[in-house]
Amino acid sequence: MNGRSASVHGAHHVEHVMGMAVSIDVRDDNVTHAAVETVVAWLHHVDATFSTYKLDSPISALGRGELALTDAPDVITDVLRRCEELKIDTGGVFDVYAVPAPNGTTLDPSGFVKGWSIETAARVLESFGCHNFCINAGGDIVVRGRPAPREQWSIGIRHPDEPDAFAAVVNGVGRLAVATSASYERGAHIIDPRSGLPTTDLASATVIGRDLGIADAYATALYVMGFDGLGLLEHRPGYDGFLITRDDTTHWTTGFDRYRATSVRDANARRE
Amino acid sequence: MTDQSPRSTYGWDSSVAGYPAHPPLDDKLDTRSTLTFDPHADRAARLARLTQRRAGGQELPPPGGRVAPRRRHPSKRSRVAALGLSLATTGGLTYAFASSADAGATSAALPGAAVSTADSATTLTTTSPSTSSSSAATAPSTTTGSATGRTPTTTAPTTTAPTTSASATGTTTVNGAAFTNRFGTVQVQAVFGADGKLTAVNVLQLPTDRKSVAINNRAVPTLNSEALTTQSAKVHTVSGATYTSQDYAKSLQSAIDTARAKGITKLA
Numbered sequence: 001m002n003g004r005s006a007s008v009h010g011a012h013h014v015e016h017v018m019g020m021a022v023s024i025d026v027r028d029d030n031v032t033h034a035a036v037e038t039v040v041a042w043l044h045h046v047d048a049t050f051s052t053y054k055l056d057s058p059i060s061a062l063g064r065g066e067l068a069l070t071d072a073p074d075v076i077t078d079v080l081r082r083c084e085e086l087k088i089d090t091g092g093v094f095d096v097y098a099v100p101a102p103n104g105t106t107l108d109p110s111g112f113v114k115g116w117s118i119e120t121a122a123r124v125l126e127s128f129g130c131h132n133f134c135i136n137a138g139g140d141i142v143v144r145g146r147p148a149p150r151e152q153w154s155i156g157i158r159h160p161d162e163p164d165a166f167a168a169v170v171n172g173v174g175r176l177a178v179a180t181s182a183s184y185e186r187g188a189h190i191i192d193p194r195s196g197l198p199t200t201d202l203a204s205a206t207v208i209g210r211d212l213g214i215a216d217a218y219a220t221a222l223y224v225m226g227f228d229g230l231g232l233l234e235h236r237p238g239y240d241g242f243l244i245t246r247d248d249t250t251h252w253t254t255g256f257d258r259y260r261a262t263s264v265r266d267a268n269a270r271r272e
Numbered sequence: 273m274t275d276q277s278p279r280s281t282y283g284w285d286s287s288v289a290g291y292p293a294h295p296p297l298d299d300k301l302d303t304r305s306t307l308t309f310d311p312h313a314d315r316a317a318r319l320a321r322l323t324q325r326r327a328g329g330q331e332l333p334p335p336g337g338r339v340a341p342r343r344r345h346p347s348k349r350s351r352v353a354a355l356g357l358s359l360a361t362t363g364g365l366t367y368a369f370a371s372s373a374d375a376g377a378t379s380a381a382l383p384g385a386a387v388s389t390a391d392s393a394t395t396l397t398t399t400s401p402s403t404s405s406s407s408a409a410t411a412p413s414t415t416t417g418s419a420t421g422r423t424p425t426t427t428a429p430t431t432t433a434p435t436t437s438a439s440a441t442g443t444t445t446v447n448g449a450a451f452t453n454r455f456g457t458v459q460v461q462a463v464f465g466a467d468g469k470l471t472a473v474n475v476l477q478l479p480t481d482r483k484s485v486a487i488n489n490r491a492v493p494t495l496n497s498e499a500l501t502t503q504s505a506k507v508h509t510v511s512g513a514t515y516t517s518q519d520y521a522k523s524l525q526s527a528i529d530t531a532r533a534k535g536i537t538k539l540a
Contacts, residue, residue: 023509127322139512147508156505158512165502166510182513206511248500256496261505 011036017043018114019053020138026125027132027147035128039121039135046117049073052101052108063105079116082213083109090221090232098193115140115179115216122212141178142212154261158182160203160244167244170208170259177212181205181223193224202226203246208259209239227251436534442466444536448527450477462527468537473524 010027013036022043024036051057058076061067069077083096094111101108118135122142125133132145134153143153152173156166157180170178182204205223207215222229222241233241233253240256252260438444443465450459463472531537 025509123322134509136509136511139510141509141511143509153509154505154507156503156507156510158510159500159502162502165504166507167500167503169503169505169507178511180511180513204512244500249497250500251497254496 022137025134060103063107086217093221095193111220116213119212169261179215179219181219203244206242446527448523460523
């Protein structure tokens with residue numbers, strides 16, 4: 001069920017790829033079908049290359065040892081190189097070789113690939129001359145520019161218990177990325193590489209910053225690390241974190257306040 | 273996390289090995305991987321030009337956007353104070369939390385999961401080791417509230433028959449079958465309008481593992497924290513994980529299939 005609508009005032013396309021719905025919302029007047037089509041083709045290319053749900057994808061073959069790294073597509077080598085940098089950056093918490101993948105191997109860079117592929121899609125749109133858009137891929141978001149003249153992008157952070165409400169709302173103009181790692185539903189995808197067991201401390205962990213690939217990896221690490229992860233992000237200029245614990249408390253880095261919609265907070269305080 | 277030492281949680285000490293202060297990672301466009309994909313030469317050239325501009329240090333200015341202000345790090349004194357505060361409260365909270373660590377996994381049955389018991393289980397067979405609930409018409413309760421916790425299994429998921437109920441307003445609610453994996457049971461409920469369109473999907477059961485791997489008996493930071501509150505606001509988009517597990521999809525599909533068989537909907 002892929003919806004596409006393009007008018008003189010922009011384009012909004014929803015594509016089901018990589019196991020999720022990717023919403024591409026372009027506000028520029030000059031957006032072309034070719035721009036959106038290239039993004040869609042890119043996402044399917046990423047899916048075909050990196051899907052750990054496809055046993056015949058290059059990443060699965062690589063994980064099984066059937067494909068040598070030197071024979072792997074360049075895009076895989078680039079991604080794995082960046083994942084290695086992120087592993088060092090997070091002190092080993094973000095480790096694409098540490099979690100069991102759906103394809104039965106121990107290589108799963110999906111925690112980075114999702115964000116990185118959307119960040120690249122944003123650059124593809126920029127190369128087509130689009131400067132005001134929002135892409136939401138299963139809850140990982142990039143925005144550029146403004147939704148409308150003199151308006152800010154308004155991004156809700158999902159409430160863990162109530163599907164229609166938010167735990168927080170962040171605003172931004174220009175280049176911004178928001179990634180959330182969460183476990184509203186139990187799944188095998190968030191494992192602490194240091195123990196090999198699922199982590200369950202937090203309901204969700206959100207990272208906001210400049211690059212969605214990095215934010216995606218940081219969100220995964222933040223979810224695993226908990227409060228320590230906030231400490232890590234305090235030392236990562238340009239990236240901020242927001243945690244929701246299972247005890248219904250929220251915690252955030254000092255830089256997160258510059259994004260947070262204060263008016264909504266005040267409205268909420270009045271309700272208390 | 274196995275290390276339970278009362279390490280500072282909020283006043284992070286950057287000299288701790290493994291977490292050095294670090295400049296942001298290079299996020300420049302990687303030309304090679306993008307050009308390898310690009311099917312059309314003219315678009316490849318466009319991206320190459322974009323990259324050249326970036327590599328040459330020409331940052332593309334965001335239209336109308338302002339540059340984020342330079343963030344000031346907290347002073348050393350405030351960091352030390354935060355460290356002292358967190359250590360001072362660690363002892364008290366450690367005692368408080370020590371006996372509250374939960375064990376065992378449960379499946380939480382959400383409130384409002386009213387299930388019609390009119391239909392009895394006749395259609396689906398149970399394929400794997402026993403569920404604790406014999407009546408498949410009610411919400412499956414394979415692992416609820418077990419004092420000894422759930423033993424993870426690697427067997428095929430169990431299923432139970434979906435049920436249906438109709439309301440006076442013309443909407444029909446159909447419960448999907450419950451699917452159990454090694455983390456617990458997943459079951460969703462599909463709500464159809466009078467016209468057969470899917471209007472809502474409610475989650476009836478989700479596995480919630482209360483056994484915390486990283487038992488958090490550290491001091492809860494008192495800076496930048498508040499109770500979780502519910503906010504409704506008009507936003508452009510929402511950040512949060514989505515329900516993507518196969519069990520969720522299977523449960524939803526079973527609800528849709530049941531509804532279609534009963535003529536409630538034409539969805540596939």
